[in-house]
Amino acid sequence: MGIVSAIGHSVSENLDALLNSKPGITSISSVKTHHANTIKVGEVKRSNADLIKALQLPEHTNYTRTALLGCYAAKQAIQNANITAINSYRTGFISSTSVGGMDKTEIHLKDFATNKAVQKYIKSHHAGDSTQKIADTLGIDGFVTTISTACSSAANAIMLGAKLIKSGRLDRVIVGGVDPLSKFTINGFKTLMILSESDCRPFDADRSGLNLGEAAAYLVLESQAIVEKENKKVLAYISGYANANDAFHQTASSETGEGAYLAMTQALKTAQLNPSQIDYINAHGTATANNDLSESVAIKRVFGETIPDFSSTKAFTGHTLAAAGAIEAVYSVLALQNQVVFPNLNFKTTIPETGLQPVTTIKRKPIKHVLSNSFGFGGNCSTLIFSKL
Known part of the structure; x- marks a missing residue:
């Protein structure tokens, strides 16, 4: 696994922050915006110039921040998986993003027609550009694609990767997502x-x-055949996954949480698990009025009166949009590895309609199955289940 977020630039740094309740929410400094004094964000405290240097790229490259952050985390994942010959097996790469190259386009758009020096960023605007740049950095010459389904994007990338391996089409898939901060998303939200x-x-x-x-x-998914042949250490198994849509509203979830309910129940079915076997839910938990109530209702519909320990880790990192499903997949695997439920920071009062209370301090307990939710605009709801065998 590889990760860079507001709470750390490596897996170990993220784990330390989670275990010690150290959030990364601050005032914004990397984006010039009229809202700088009125919002707080989860910002990666590394400049583009710093990332370019770390990745040993040419100073005047047309890599966007999306591509830079993605390359940084993906290279980390490959190194941590001890992969030295990336194409020795049928290997694919699936990345997700909602911002794409907008972070550069919004700065240079008015100059594209007259300033040749910034026209290099026109080609890096579309979402697939960052994906291809990351794949090229890793040296992957096989299947490469991009998923953009808003905030469920990375979960869907992980799901597609698992399906490609299960169907025998690929042996190894690097999956995940990346999104930078930009005026585009700040103004939109x-x-x-x-x-x-x-x-x-x-x-x-x-x-x-x-x-x-x-x-x-990014996470490295590999077939059981590779694991056995190379005697690999398995961090976790993807035992269940599902995607559903409640077709309710362009930017809101239904009052009944239908999409979330369908995703969770189908993921449990795929994993051949009963609801009672889930030990921890890493919830989507965005802290909006709509999502948290809708997701709470869906959780109660699935689990009844016996709700597993649950928390949202977005109070640590902020909502990382297309990257969220991958960020929280890493955290779900870390929960399994360390047998710990991460805290839901800043919680004080239960939502009266459901009365659900998340875990608010570090809780150590036996954990075998973690369910992770990622819900996107347009009703695109995805659930992943990670298991320890």
Whole structure:
């Protein structure tokens, strides 16, 4: 696994922050915006110049911040998986993003027609550009594709990777997602009136909105044949997955949580697990009025009166949009490895309609199955289940 987020630039740094309740939510400094004094974000404290140097790229490259963060996390994943010959097996790469190259386009758009020096960023605008740049950096010459389904994107990338291996089409797939902060997303979410001016409070009755974040995370999925042939250490198994859509609203979840309910129940069916076997739910938990109530209702529909321990880790990182499913997949694997439930920061008061209370401090317990939710605009709801065998 490889990860860069507001709480750390490696897997170990992210784990340390999670275990010690150290959030990465701050005022914004990397993006010039009129909202700088009224919002808080989860910002990766590394400049583009620093990332270019770390990746040993030419100084005047046309890599966007999306590509830079993605390359940084993906290279980390390959190194941590001890892969030295990337194409020795049928290897694919699936990345996800919602911002794409917008972070550069929004800066240079007015100059594209007259300034040749910035025209290099026109080619890096579309979402697939960052994916191809990351694949090229890793040296992958096989299957490469991009998924953009808003905030469920990375979960869907992981799901597709698992299906490609299960169907025998590929032996190894690097999967994940990346999104940087940009005026494009800040202004968009500000228009929706769902950005919080303080640290977000997932599942709290007095929640006032989300904190945007930027991050990248990638996981290496490999077939059982590779694991056995190379005597690989398995961090976790993807035992269940599902995608559903409640077709309710362009940017809101239904009151009954139908999409989330369908995704969770189908993922349990795929994993051949009963709801009672889930030990921890890493919830989508954005801290918006709509999501947290809808997701709470869906959780109660699936699990009844016996709710597993659950928490949202977005109060640590902010909502990292297309990267969220991969960030939280890494955290789900870390929960399994360390047998720990990570805390839901800033929680004080239960939502009166459901009465659900997340775990608010580090809780150590036996954990065999973790369910992770990622829900996107347009009703695109995805659930992954990670298991320890």
